[in-house]
Amino acid sequence: MGQIEIITANTAAAIAAKLCRVQVISAYPITPQTPVTEELAAMVESGDLKAEYITVESEHSALASVVAASQVGARVFTATSANGLLYMHEMLHWAAGSRVPIVMACVNRGVGAPWTILNDQQDTIAQRDTGWIQMYCRNSQEVIDTMIQAYRIAEQIQIPIMVCYDGFILSHASTPVDVPFQDEVDRFLPSLEDRSGIDGKTPMNVNPLILSDPRPDANGVLMPGYMEFRYRLQQDILGSLEAIQSVDSEFQDTFGRSWGGSVWGYHMDDAEHAIVSMGSLASECTVAVDQLRSEGIKAGVVGVRVYRPFPSSQIVELLSGVRTATFFEKDVSYGYQGALAMDAKAAMYESKSRPEISSYVVGLGGRDVRPEQLAEATLKCVKGPVQHCWLNVSG
Amino acid sequence: MATTSVKQLPKTEMILPGTRSCAGCGLMLTYRHALKALDEGKTIVAVPASCMTVLHGVYPITPVKVVCINNPFAATGAAASGIVAGLKATGKSDYTVVAFAGDGGTYDIGIQALSGALERGVNFIYICYDNEGYMNTGTQRSSASPLGAVTSTTPILSKLQHKKDMIRIVEAHDLPYIATGSPAFPFDLFDKVKYAKDVLGSRYIEVHAPCPPGWGFPNKDLVKMGKLAVESGIHVLFEIREGRFSLTSRSLAMAKKGRKMNVSDYIKGQTRFKKISGAHLAQLQEFTDKKWNESLERHFRDNP
Ligand SMILES: Cc1ncc(C[n+]2csc(CCOP(=O)(O)OP(=O)(O)O)c2C)c(N)n1
């Protein structure tokens, strides 16, 4: 148990960074992430948090500077949203390729043009192929807890992590949050072991030019080529599902809360109809399921907490027993469908017992989507598959 | 005490044989003397995509005895800021962080991150080696390319604009130390880097780095080309300590003797200028004279 405070998800993220004793922070303001940058700046200026805060001139620089700070051994933090995240795109690949354990809060917002400051998940989904782990949170408690877990996971496998939570819906909504005590966090997350190799003696050329094929070093030992490094990143990010699960269990042992590892289920034990979603929308789907259950429909929710690496076997397992699966998501891969539905369908191809799958794109740019609409849309799919459509949009 | 003899330079070579830079590369000679002025083991270099990346060799072998952290093309000022902050946060003291970027990575794509770092007063040295074009990608124009130069993106008309005045932009950030240098005047360069090492805050040094394949002159003429650039006033050697401007080395000697070669003497040995029009040459001379006169005026005002 910690201390209950009524706070927003942004404050939860800022407090989590402090509890994790980050050493270098670099961030550039963008709605709805801005309060994170302001609250951390105040903590650093007041001396509550002993860290270097770099007030950079852009998001590209924000990520470039935390990558470099991490390379010389510091625990680092940054945060962004929407166009800020897109502006980081080059650096996202660079960070993952550098194998630095950065944790970044991504406050989900629709991307321009045209400008919107309101929520959807197009920003982070568009960055899914950059080699980062992506974790999506349901509420502010999950934000603070996931941030703490994320440092453990990232530092264990040397892969950066985006902790994603919905703009305004979570970032600006105050709810009670159990804020862990510092000594408990310190026990769960020991200080970062310095792996920089900087010792005042050893020359290094970090992230140099590399050839495609393995090449011997000065002692004749064959060293990896570009593709070997890419393969290791892929193997390690796939393997991180295990670390994510075990860190979540350990977190439960220490703090008494588990978030389901990579995928969570709601009423899935006897469900005949599944709703699949991510983030606060998945949380809203549980309300829709309560309504459907009251109408005699055996529905349940599959909440995808970790989108990259994609937890395919867990999703296949949960969906194998159901008759229909209805996807709701706040993103689209233009020219095709929602990314989550696409990925889950690909995963289900291997499975013998496939449910009827329908998918909806909802809530782009803050478009309101209510639990009863989700229930109604699910009901349509229960009666017969709806291939793919956009909910609550006039053509 | 100014360095006046090779014997005064540290013997240790930080760049071992086997670099991947071209023969007669001005950047290579610049880097060699700059690293001699910095402390072995205590120097961390930030390098963007450029000829510097290539000079540093192909994984897993490097000929340079420093800690070099490569960063994306636009990111040098930010990466250096992160290194400085990370070292401080992890209690690694006494390191000198040196960003080493080309004119493309400085004047053009990297100017935002550089300006950010200089405005924040990050404690580092930024060295721009100016070879007046994007050489790593094959001699495209940069905003540092001079008027009248043929580049691969100004192949027929040649460059129609003067070189950007980067020093004025940098000076607008109010730095404690700004200097120019040339590999053709290695003692002057060495002394400036050495001095910069012990100044606190953001320090900027711009080195004019002749490039045989990019400019079109024989490899053996590197030093000659560097000297002609200074003697014609195309590149002026000076330093600005806390706002006080002083000519140095050959430029100072020229100021005292009141003698200067013509721009045409400098450009005639370079194929990039072989199509220069009379009008462009006159403009380039006029531009050079104006800058030189401004330098003289400033020098004598600040050093009465
Ligand atoms: C974002 C981005 N755009 C373009 C490039 C391609 N590129 C690599 S080096 C380079 C030119 C570098 O020019 P400069 O900074 O002057 O250094 P030089 O090559 O002359 O040493 C370019 C255009 C890149 N690596 N990254």
Ligand code: SF4
């Ligand atoms: S192209 Fe020019 S700057 Fe680049 S390595 Fe060759 S000589 Fe040096």
